[in-house]
Amino acid sequence: MKIENQGLCLSISEIPELTSVNSGHFRDELRAVLPGSPSVIEIDLSETRFVDSSGLGALFALYRATAERSGVILRLLNPRPEVQQLLELTQMQQLFEIVQR
C-alpha cells in the first residue's frame, strides 16, 4: 500500500486486496495520517481485486472518521467491476464519491 500526502490531498494506492488480512494495517496507516487534516482523500482501487466485509468495514470506518470533519471529500477511484458490485450490494456506493478516471 502506498500513501502520498500531497498537501491537502491524501492519496492511497497500490492496494491489491482489502480483506481481514490487511484491513487492520489499512486502518492504522490512515489513522496515522488523518490528523494532517487533508481536504481530499482519494483511495485508488484500480489494483484492488478482492474486498471482503473486513475491507468494507475499514472503508466505512474511514467514512465515519471523515464525516466527523466537515468539508473533507472522500473519493474511491477506479474500482474494478467486481469491487463496484460489492459496493452496490452493500449500498456503500451511496456513502462514497466513486470516480472512474
Place this chain on the structure above:
Amino acid sequence: MKALLICPSIRPAVPQLAENGPLATAPVLGGCVASHWIEHLAVLGAREVTLIAADRPDQVEADLGNGSRWGVDIKVLAVGSEPSPGEAAARYRQEGDAMWLPAPHDVVLMSHLPGCAELPLFESYASWFAALRAWMPRAVTPARIRMSEIRPGIWAGHRAHVSSTAELIAPCWIGDQVFVEPGAIVGPDAILEDRSVVEAEARVTQSWVGPDTFVGPMTSVASSLAWGSSLTNWLSESSLRVPDPFLLCSLAPPTAPHPIKQIVREAETPIRQLGLPPDWIARWPLPVRRGRHSPHAL
C-alpha cells in the same frame, strides 16, 4: 406422438448459469428450461420426449425423472457434442412422420422458452433476464396450482411468506416457499425463485434471485442475477463471488458426488469427446473384449 429436445451445452456467454448444472435444467420461474418445454410439448400431444444431452446428461435425467408428472415418457440420450436440429433429426428421427409432432415442435433446440423464439436465453446474461421477465405472465399454467397472481403483475406461491411491511412492486414473481422479510422491497422486474430468502430491508430490483439463495439484510441486488454466492450484473456482465455469506449465499445443502459416480463421470468425459456413446465398451462383442480378435477386424 414423439418429440426430440436438444439440451444446449456450454455457452461461453453465460458460464455462471451452468455452474450448478446443465443449462437445460437452469431454473426458470419455478421450473427449469427443460420442464417448461416438456410441459409445452405435452400440451401439444407429445407422449414420448427424448432429450439429447451433451452436458451432464445424468443430471438432466435425475432432475427430470421419467416424465410421469407431465404424462410423458422421457428418455435422455448422452452424446459427445450438441447436435444441430438438422443433425438430430437426421440421426434420431427415423420413423414415419405420423409418429412425430408436426414441425417445428418435432425437433427443438432449447435455446429459448416455448413461444418466445425472439428472446434467446443464452446469448448473454441480459438476454437471459429479458427472456425470464417476458415469461413471467406465461409461467402460471393450470398445472401450477400453487401459484397465483395475488395482485396485477405480482405472482406468488401459496407457500411464500411475505411480511406485511414488505413492499412488492409489479411486475414481480415470488416462487414457492420464499421468505420476504419486513421492510424488504421486491420489484419492479424481480424474480425470486423457490426457497429463496430476502432478508429485512433488502432490495431486489430488475434482478433474478436463484433458488435456495439468501439475500442478506439491507443489501441491494439491482440489475443482477444472484444465485448462491454468485452475483452477476447483467448490464455490465461483471461477475463476483460474494465472500461473506451474510450478504449473499446459498441455502442449498452441499451435495458431494458419490465417489463411484465421480470416477465413472471422469472416465466418460474423454469417451464422449471421442464421439463414442458412454456404453461403447458394453457394445463390443465379448470375444473382442477378451482380446481374441484381430486388430484388423475392428
